[in-house]
Amino acid sequence: MKAKALVLPPESRLQEVCSDACRALLEREFEPVWNETGRDYKAEELFDLVREAEVILTSWGSPALTEAMLERAPGLRAVGHAAGTVKSLVPRGIFARGVRVHSGAPRIAASVGEFCLAAMLACLRRLPEFGGGMRAGGWKIPGLKGRELAGSKVGIVSASSTARALIRLLAPFGVDAVVYDPYLTAEAAAGLGVRTGTLAEVMACPVISVHAPNLPATEGILTAELLARIPDGAVLVNSSRGSVFDEQALMAELQSGRFTAALDVFAREPLAADSPLRTLPNVLLTPHIAGATVEGHLALMEAVAADIVRGLAGEPTAYEVNERMWDVMA
Template identity: 35%
Template sequence: MTVTVLVPDAHGVAALSAVSGVRVVQYDPDDLPVEAVDAEVLVPGFLSADKVRLVGRLPRLRLVQLLTAGAEAWVGQLPADVMLSTCGGAHGGSTAEWAMAALLAVYRDIREFEDSRRAGRWDSHQTETLQGKRVLVVGAGDLGQQMRRKLEAFDAHVTMVANTARDGVRGVHELPELLPEHDAVVLMVPMTAATRHLVDRDFLAKLPDRAVVVNAARGPVVDTEALLVELTSGRLRAALDVTDPEPLPEGHPLWTAPGLLLTPHVAGSCTGVHERAYKVVAAQVERYVRGEKPANLVLGDY
């Protein structure tokens, strides 16, 4: 038995050609190859805009295997007999690296020193340090665990939070009592109905003065208007790789908000991203070919 897998690029062809029992076919969403009629597995491009057009044109489709850890654009969009699997495990290290860089830039005044250099000004002053900071990591999956490992290497004190409490991880219901005790909160949760505006006015109000909010999840996890109030007042600081809305439109107040480090959704966009993603994809497809369910299968809102 041979399973036909549609992939969006040459990276996918190279990675999946080594998987036994697979016929890998590169596709153009505007001009599907003749092999598409037999395709059981679809690997969409990193941007998921082709889902509506493609799914209905693949009569034998049984699995959509994503290149991203986030699946919110696909949840609820597929027929009941089509499985959805994420690329969880591929981007945790690079995303945690971005969050570390953001925290270090904020605490060590890297941007301010660069501004002084551009102005030709020798602005020697004492900064904060990540050492000893109490950091709350919301999300205890691959991203969260990668974040914990990196933070502890910098001698920060880490508290993990997940939906359900377990050994070494606190429950999300404990957030109200945890927030006042932490200097920074790093968001690494999937985008679901439950996490939309998780960080709202009440959440932010419980953080201590000068706390840092780091969003490495999805923009709508944070209530943008509530965050802007705290940034404008100067009470809180933030680092965002994702925004709501996204892309950030011209003239939006986040562009000029004080105390904000902003990057354009690039935490996972670094060298080796395709290799890391397709390594996970290949493992999920191998399981499917063996008649097993993918390990990263999305169930419900995931």
């Protein structure tokens, strides 16, 4: 008998995160209960709907599952989130109930990795400055010349899933990748094709990519002293969270024009209209879209649903979150 799967996203959201192949998989493997309200469920509606659910599939806009809701769903076996972090979706106590939790974060990480590579290449070739100069009516900028990524020393802050996606993409460039992560062993680093280093060493690299998760321990971890170690002419990419930086120190460094930065995330979002960052020619700005691609989003629900099928069949999973990961994941 197929497991009853409560599919929380309405049709408008499903068109973004659930492909035709995904819908076919859900019909084949589960007894899906589709959201036909045309909107996201309210918490009180979900409270009544969960009673017979064995699987719950969620995405952006879905209400959080509370302990009270879990009490009403004794047959619940798995939750699959067709989005990123599950910390605001489920309580930590869900693991004690034996419910398996799956997240689409690893698939989003692949999209973020591509973004970081693109940002590195754009900044190394000085595209923000060249593009700005041409929009202002100019042509070539005397003395300004791009650099190549191949063979560069690349510093990476955190060995998160997005960092690992970037590391895979960096392989053909033959870079010397140095990773700071207090949980990454030298043996594990070697398996990734990188080496471990101190945070000070990483921040002294000519190319730096920041992937630190948004945790109390990482807030302000990149201090003014560390930012001062960034070499002149370096490239800094941040696709993690703005809160990992000493914001005033970062602004001062960028206003000095010493290095180029690609910033996709900010301490306060959306970025203020009068932010000085908007005026700096050495800064490439994007509105928190590193993980947002058509293909990546459309693959999310199929990825977690297929992973749930594997998990329930006793097979290895690739998108499952366990309680040991809770304290260190975003």
